[in-house]
Amino acid sequence: MRTLNERADVIPMLAEVFRELGFEGASLSRITERTGLGKGSLYHFFPGGKDEMARAVLAHVDGWFEREIYVPLRDDAPDVAIARMWRGVDDYFRSGRRVCLVGAFALDGTRDRFAAAIASYFTRWIESLRDALVRDGWPATEAADRAEEVVLGIQGALVLARATGDEAIFGRALARFQGRLRQKPSL
Template sequence: MARQVAERADVVPVLAELFREHGYEGTSLALIGARTGLGKGSLYHFFPGGKEEMAAAVLADIDGWFEREIYAPLRGGEDREGARASVDAMFANVDAYFRSGRRSCLIGAFALGHTRGRFAVLIDDYFWRWQMALAGALARAGHPAPTTDLAEEVLIGIQGAIVLAQARDDEEVFRREIARLRRRCEAPG
């Protein structure tokens, strides 16, 4: 079903879903055109660099959302209670963004595929900033564990839960892991 597209920003969410469904390599210009209702000329007008520029725009859009909704709040919350609240908000936002495990992590998918080399710096930066922002919030919240290690454990748990929830077609897998990770991140007192 073709959508009406008026500007480049309208194309980016459609591209994200296509890349989620078909991967970078499996998303052809014909498929993009069919889904957006745009011809090749219009697509190249919006994205002169072709599919690689399209993927970069999608990754930048995802990065912007995570910066606003995850990383910046985790870096805020200067006092103990604010830091705890930012960690709780991260889990709620992650659950909503990944639709309780029904939505794949496109950055993670790109990290596993042949496209990793093209976008390695963006992919690494995405996970590193998340880990460091979470580690800082956990430390400010008074968590006794080595917070960089715990933050890495949380990211591993989230990514694994996305995969397992989709493999089993069971969003409860994701919800249980988010609840377990949330408990793991609770600081005493």
């Protein structure tokens, strides 16, 4: 069995287990098998069991998106922040090879258990991108529509790339949406 000293070291490993197996498929025995950690270690770090593990993973994902995507979209120059979003999303989802854990949780029976965290992830992404577009000169309604379309498209591209085994779909979708954001509506 593997020995880790920090809860934070365990969370990325758990995230990959949940990404691969889903919440329901990630039994405690499969989690121990995949992470190399004993049940005692897991319960030491997560006394609330699998639900606490999932909450910690969702908080970890949320923290990354808050730092790397949402805050720059809200605070940085729009063109810089949007370019950073494209790079960050491509890196984070490994050019379409990595499923969106929050999206996966939204699609199965787990959704009700973690509804607030799931909704917040998507809502804040759309709102942050909308705010950047408005600061970039887009009318508010069109910025909101386009931001929703982009987040929807990214999520759909992840699903389609995974379903077809064609990771290039994700790159093509990102390029398509980048082009759409460069076409500001006329005022």
